[in-house]
Amino acid sequence: MTKKIKTLILRTAGTNCDAETARAFTLVGATAELVHINRLIKSKSLLSKYHILAIPGGFTYGDDLESGTILANEINYALKKELAEFIKDGKIIIGICNGFQVLTRMGILPDTNAEFSKPNAKMQAALGLNNSAKFESRWVYLKKEPVETKCVWTTEMPEIIYLPVAHGEGKFIPKDETIFKAMEKNRQIVLRYADETGGFANGQYPLNPNGSTRDIAGVTDKTGRVFGLMPHPERHVVFTQHPNWRRGIPKEKMGTGLQIFQNGVNFVKKI
Template structure:
């Protein structure tokens, strides 16, 4: 049977269609459920093997990006969400979804503490919204199940608050020690980048995405669901002429890895 993935929709999020399509292309069954309906019946979560916090601008990014959405999840869904994690299911978050996950405390998820925020996603160093394509480097030593087998990949970003930051040096040290820095912004040579525009927000250690130590909970600022088809790439026509056009959008690989993990359980 196809694994079932919960796509949480709600006020201000706007990537439900492409996110659901990504999971379906990867071989899963995606079901969209509004946050209000989930709060009314939180036991619905037990019917799913995976969950996705999607991109957009939840609640208008009131106070900070993902803040209100995270509060609603923590105060109404904490018990079921903890059970979801304890049952070794998978969770993915993209952009606003990643911001929400860090504010809930799901990432980096040290020592099985999933509701104590340890990092922030703060305003880009440039001070404003950015919308373009970046190069990503995936860390081969990371336990992340979504990035397994991946090396480098172009992907679009569109955010104003994407800088991973903490005042605690020990938190970054532990992130690196446990391989939780699953994805980094990279330059053309594939090396971690700290300078704009290769690093669009000034994120510490060029981190573009984090996983928890189990590798089953993962979030990133770039949008893999926006690169499901080769033609999504801005230079697809040039790639076609020079023979480098991939057979599918490269972002789909992350969703395929998630489905493969669930199918092997």
């Protein structure tokens, strides 16, 4: 009997990419249920019934106290134990845009010392205001790290990926150089902003749309099972979403975001 993969799409006030994220998971054969944070807090054991947790994009609580802060505090205060167990059980998490912001503010990414489950776990990075001082909505090229990472979400992805971004606070900032070096050593940097040939952006705008340190666009935790990225893979899951889809580009080069969701589901099927 085929294992049915269950995905929990977390939502709350201001979430606005939940439906697209759910669709992406259903396209690759998983089930996806939209679950409000209040319901999860009320029934904490509910999380254990799922294989995948997805925290989608949006502007949770209006990003009034910096992006993702309120939702991150809610989860840490009410669900940290359950989330730590979720990860310990070998399950997987993806945070997209606002979801990435939430995961960094919770201290779950990059978590170079694997201390999230401990009471003294601290933030090691943040997503700050774009250098342009404005909301950036554009398509960007991303390059996978030359050295293969542990990230289960990006296995067998093409070297160069094309995805849209849409954020005002997407500048990835490690706490200090020690954290950055630990991320490099642990192979936790997964995606960097690049040009169409695969050359890193080197901070050049608009190739790097926000000024992220070392062009970082996506990172994983030490296990490779928790993945956060600012670009939106759920907005490029079919070839007609590509801005140039009518210009004769081969269909197999479009919809590259879908592979990220397929990789997550494939990983769960093997455990």
